[in-house]
Amino acid sequence: xxxxxxxxxxxxxxxxxxxxxxxxxxxxxxxxxxxxxxxxxxxxxxxxxxxxxxxxxxxxxxxxxxxxxxxxxxxxxxxxxxxxxxxxxxxxxxxxxxxxxxxxxxxxxxxxxxxxxxxxxxxxxxxxxxxxxxxxxxxxxxxxxxxxxxxxxxxxxxxxxxxxxxxxxxxxxxxxxxxxxxxxxxxxxxxxxxxxxxxxxxxxxxxxxxxxxxxxxxxxxxxxxxxxxxxxxxxxxxxxxxxxxxxxxxxxxxxxxxxxxxxxxxxxxxxxxxxxxxxxxxxxxxxxxxxxxxxxxxxxxxxxxxxxxxxxxxxxxxxxxx
Amino acid sequence: xxxxxxxxxxxxxxxxxxxxxxxxxxxxxxxxxxxxxxxxxxxxxxxxxxxxxxxxxxxxxxxxxxxxxxxxxxxxxxxxxxxxxxxxxxxxxxxxxxxxxxxxxxxxxxxxxxxxxxxxxxxxxxxxxxxxxxxxxxxxxxxxxxxxxxxxxxxxxxxxxxxxxxxxxxxxxxxxxxxxxxxxxxxxxxxxxxxxxxxxxxxxxxxxxxxxxxxxxxxxxxxxxxxxxxxxxxxxxxxxxxxxxxxxxxxxxxxxxxxxxxxxxxxxxxxxxxxxxxxxxxxxxxx
Numbered sequence: 001x002x003x004x005x006x007x008x009x010x011x012x013x014x015x016x017x018x019x020x021x022x023x024x025x026x027x028x029x030x031x032x033x034x035x036x037x038x039x040x041x042x043x044x045x046x047x048x049x050x051x052x053x054x055x056x057x058x059x060x061x062x063x064x065x066x067x068x069x070x071x072x073x074x075x076x077x078x079x080x081x082x083x084x085x086x087x088x089x090x091x092x093x094x095x096x097x098x099x100x101x102x103x104x105x106x107x108x109x110x111x112x113x114x115x116x117x118x119x120x121x122x123x124x125x126x127x128x129x130x131x132x133x134x135x136x137x138x139x140x141x142x143x144x145x146x147x148x149x150x151x152x153x154x155x156x157x158x159x160x161x162x163x164x165x166x167x168x169x170x171x172x173x174x175x176x177x178x179x180x181x182x183x184x185x186x187x188x189x190x191x192x193x194x195x196x197x198x199x200x201x202x203x204x205x206x207x208x209x210x211x212x213x214x215x216x217x218x219x220x221x222x223x224x225x226x227x228x229x230x231x232x233x234x235x236x237x238x239x240x241x242x243x244x245x246x247x248x249x250x251x252x253x254x255x256x257x258x259x260x261x262x263x264x265x266x267x268x269x270x271x272x273x274x275x276x277x278x279x280x281x282x283x284x285x286x287x288x289x290x291x292x293x294x295x296x297x298x299x300x301x302x303x304x305x306x307x308x309x310x311x312x313x314x315x316x317x318x319x320x321x322x
Numbered sequence: 323x324x325x326x327x328x329x330x331x332x333x334x335x336x337x338x339x340x341x342x343x344x345x346x347x348x349x350x351x352x353x354x355x356x357x358x359x360x361x362x363x364x365x366x367x368x369x370x371x372x373x374x375x376x377x378x379x380x381x382x383x384x385x386x387x388x389x390x391x392x393x394x395x396x397x398x399x400x401x402x403x404x405x406x407x408x409x410x411x412x413x414x415x416x417x418x419x420x421x422x423x424x425x426x427x428x429x430x431x432x433x434x435x436x437x438x439x440x441x442x443x444x445x446x447x448x449x450x451x452x453x454x455x456x457x458x459x460x461x462x463x464x465x466x467x468x469x470x471x472x473x474x475x476x477x478x479x480x481x482x483x484x485x486x487x488x489x490x491x492x493x494x495x496x497x498x499x500x501x502x503x504x505x506x507x508x509x510x511x512x513x514x515x516x517x518x519x520x521x522x523x524x525x526x527x528x529x530x531x532x533x534x535x536x537x538x539x540x541x542x543x544x545x546x547x548x549x550x551x552x553x554x555x556x557x558x559x560x561x562x563x564x565x566x567x568x569x570x571x572x573x574x575x576x577x578x579x580x581x582x583x584x585x586x587x588x589x590x591x592x593x594x595x596x597x598x599x600x601x602x603x604x605x606x607x608x609x
Binding site for chain 2: 039040042043044046047049050051053054056057058059060061062064065068121123124125126127128129131135137138139140141142144145146147148149151152153154155156157165197201202205206209211214216219229232233236237254257258259260261264265279282283286287292295296299302303306307310
């Protein structure tokens, strides 16, 4: 597979290119059309590896998901068309509705949380000084850490005993021990905190890039007019960063809706279903209980929500530009 | 007049109290965000007696945790992870360079449609495709190969990555047409033009692809989860969960394995940090 694009290109291309040269002087018109077709063919050959991989691993699964969502999938017996039954089953299922609720809470909470924390970090760590660069790099590390490592680490940090890592740290400032992932009351918030810990530095970097684009003379002008730092933020920095906010919100919200790995590794939906989200539920339905049709319907509903959200954000962004 | 370089103007705060507050704030954010990772590093070399202890201060240095981890076959999982990341990166770069060459340097009917289709897959989270993808992997259409239970199954789907193609296409568009024409007049074929005219100019883009691809593949969880059938195909990420489920395995071993899964991504990030920031901000601002 790896060698394919390298091999297709050269064998297809140099031959015709060389044959073309003398012909150019004699028959310009015919050469033009032939060369154009050869040009198209080479272009598609260069595209072929990507198109094949996208077709096999993106579009075929997508089509499969849509078609399975209308069927009762029965291995060896052949699938049976059931129309909208799967969607009805999903939407009528209390577990699914609870999971959708958790997903929305988690997506909204993580989005707002990582934007607020990311913005605070960006304002605190903006600048060109070397020590700031060091602090930024250190703060950014959670973002490049694999989720599996993050989950393993936070399960140890969240250890619910009074002498667990987080409980010891909170003990220094006089806060009582918590149960975190082990209690249905705090589990969703604990997962959310890990999500914010991991994605806030990412938002920070985008905000810092946005802040770097703000016209410096505006700050000077505002300061000359006697505006303090907070008014400068509100009236100068934030308005010029509006497109950046739209982007960050969209990215964070999409990231939030598709949440799976965090939950799967931190709680797997527990305790007593308090952190079950749409994707963990779909995974259990599909791969553990083999209800492929119903699981597909759940995935498609989530996909539709993601697409609606993306398009909405695009519309908003276009509105902002005007 | 005071110089205003940043929105809050923190850089111009002088005086001992202002400085102490600033340093305290920096220390606090570093403690919150990097502290847990440092604790992982330190604890991996410490004697872990109970499942609750993470320490920031080294004591009782030992390699027992790593010995225990190697005894659990963690080296094999590490090797699997490295094979997947190496193969996946090569495939991603080859596929996206080839596709971007056509999309950026060639004109043909359908070029906009292809770009649109590729862009659309960015809205398609892989988690959502997980179940149909597992069926496709078990019986790849047309060629009818079963990729489940082999590392190839974790590598090949990585080649279809819209982000890499878009970054590469953007970069290749900016290469001046004169360079290409000059090479063509000198009789260079397609392959020569791509290899010795276009690619050298796009070196920064290759850096961006390298670091983003590495981080993306190293973070992969869903795909390996669908493909791996037993522990022989486990990547480190998968192994961390199964180690935790095993009562015989102590926390020290998990910490040491987590550290092994952490280090490569941190090292690569630090080495290619500039490219990473460039890709992050350019991709994000352009949307």
